Amino acid sequence: MIEVIKPYEGLVIKRGERILFGEFLKPHTVISTCRVNGGLRSGLRFVANHQACEPKPHPECGHGACLASREPKRYHRLICEYHGLSPEETALLGTAANMALAGFARKTFRGLTVFCAATAGVETNAGRAGDPASFYEEDGRFIKISDESSLNKAPACDRRGTIVLMVFVNHALTPGALVRAVKMATEAKVTVLEELHVPSRYSCGRATGTGTDQIAVAALESGRRPLSGAGKHVKLGELIALSVREALFQALALQNKLTPDLIRYAPRLLERYGLNEEALLAALKDYLPSPVYEWLVRNVRPVFGDLGLVSHLMAYLHLWDQVCYGVIPSEIAGEVLLDQAALIACALSQRRGDFGRYLKELAQHKADPKKLLLAALALGFTAKWHHPLGQAVGVIPG
Secondary structure: OEEEEEEEOOEEEEEEOOEEEEEEOOOEEEEEOOOOOOEEEEOOOEEEEEEOOOOOOOOOOOHHHOHHHHOHHHHHHHHHHHOOOOHHHEEEEEEOOOHHHOEEEEEEEOOEEEEEEEEEOOOOOEEOOOOOOOEEEEOOEEEEOOOOOOOOOOOOOOOOOOEEEEEEEOOOEOHHHHHHHHHHHHHHHHHHHHHOOOEOOOOOOEOOEEOOOEEEEEEEOOOOOOEOOOOOOOHHHHHHHHHHHHHHHHHHHHHHOOOHHHHOOHHHHOHHHOOOHHHHHHHHOOOOOHHHHHHHHHOHHHHHOOHHHHHHHHHHHHHHHHHHHOOOOHHHHHHHHHHHHHHHHHHHHOOHHHHHHHHHHHHHHOOOHHHHHHHHHHHHHHHHHOOHHHHHHOOOOO
8 A cells, every 4th residue: 555645643545456545543433425334433444435447347247247336245345355444444435437546635724624535537427416317226226217208318328437525624523514514525526517517418407416426524533622514604614615626626637637628629518418529510511511511520629629619609508508497588598599609600700790690690590599509600610711711712612
């Protein structure tokens, strides 16, 4: 085992073969989502995060074949004993993320220290609270819900990807404060996913987590009067949120290469509407003459990465969300989205003086936000070159 860091007296973070864990040198109280030794516990010596498999399973196996899914108690004992951790004194979290790609953050105020270790993968299993579920638990069994008719038409998901948070505090907390710490860490996680525009794979909304997220919060039994607050109005809540955010941003950048640079790409922003790069190009084929379409395909990265386009597309998607939420009334939705679609065409063509013409040409699509957007993208790319100057320089196909 390699010692990674000692965040405070009484805690050491270690990393080994596909495992990352906190070892308590002094007693801690732990609250966790662990299937074994989970809930509110005292007397534990270790909180661990273990990589159970690779994010993409072998085609002949699948994640359902993993012992962690089939027999959690046996898996717990097997992993703990392999790494020399007492099974009875360990809370074990699991993931497909690489422990070498974990993010770490330590925040302090006066004598208070909060440390977070995070691993994360959100490429295919991210979802939004309230998305349709796939399983029902009954008598210890998870039964697949066979009726898929209610599921959103988002691309199929293979349910791999997990965010695991281990949060450590160098001060005793009341049981209620431990619960509130979990809530605060969860809220912080949601802000990261929101800022990184992580799409739900089960609906058209932005993700608030994954279907398999796990968390453990450990508080040092310091002998001092336990802290009773961990919400937004007290410093502990702020430190928890800041440490979770920093560690999670790091983990997502390392595991998924998910950074602001990656977000600034139109197909990335449109994934939650089923329009990744391949699907977006396929959809645009119906809106462009064949030579122009082939030209777009050959230049997809710089075209869809245009910063003006991306900025106006973000505004369009925000307005579209507000229509879905009922904030923008349906009576005016078409008009509002039409205005923004014309701005998208202006940004892509770099011909802002043609805004009025774009409004007229796009008006026929204003009843359907998706078709309106596709038409605006096609119009903007075509108009970028199909004018007297573009024809004069001789680079236009067809």
